[in-house]
Amino acid sequence: MRTLRFDIVSIFPGMFESPFGESIIERAREKGLLDIRIHDLRDYTLNKHRKVDDTPFGGGVGMVMNVEPIARALESIKKEVPKARTILLSPGGKPFDQRKASELSHQESLILICGRYEGVDERVRLHFADEEISIGDYVLTGGELPAMVLVEAVSRFIPGVLGDSTSIVEESFSEGMLEYPQYTRPRDYKGFKVPEVLVSGDPKKISAWQKAEALKKTESVRPDLLEKIKRSN
Ligand code: SAM
Secondary structure, three states: OEEEEEEEEEHHHHHHHOOOOHHHHHHHHHOOOOEEEEEEEHHHHOOOOOOOOOOOOOOOOOOOEEEHHHHHHHHHHHHOOOEEEEEEEEEEEEEOOOOHHHHHOOOOEEEEOOOOOEEHHHHHHHHOOOOOEEOOOOOOOHHHHHHHHHHHHHHOOOOOOOOOOOOOOOOOOOOOOOOOOOOOOEEEEEEEEHHHHHHHHOHHHHHHHHHHHHHHHHHHHHHHHHHHHHHHO
């Protein structure tokens, strides 16, 4: 059994309680597959008011998070996990995807830095983070939700976290495409019927239908994914 450890640095540690205290993540923590520790950034400040931000040099709107408390938090965490990979969550980072989630799941330990305000002093990215990751081309108020997204997507690759280890293999993006459509009971809901092939009992026909549907859906919604597959062949 392997354990992946996450250390998350945030000024809102309470935000993580429910998402990490229920469902799959909670069970994985109970089984010892995940070790998630939340660190309050304000515990690493040296000023009386536990302030973690200041006005930007050169002017501009809003506040910027100071490098010092973040560097002190990382120094303290790395005493326990010196080999941890440090990730700064930021809209300016490389886009997060299923491949990245799989890659990160092979690490022993990940440190996630959650920004707030207008972001963090650039010296954090330059000198303290191993990489900068964005969860999408939009701007959120803080790095806490991105950290939760990353933890959940990465954790699903840890053997034992999902009940059925084959389910991740068949999911969207696993072969670069979206997943085929799924149906369950009843076979006929007010005239909306399940495709006949799925109740045919013929595994070859079902598999061919699923492949064709996955391709059709990917072509219509995410043609960029098919281009990516073509380029990598
Ligand atoms: N001024 C920054 C910019 O324009 O790139 C946005 C800062 S945002 C309001 C505050 C924090 O939220 C960021 O430091 C980052 O940690 C987090 N954040 C917001 N959107 C994000 C995204 N798409 N991916 C990852 N983190 C994000």
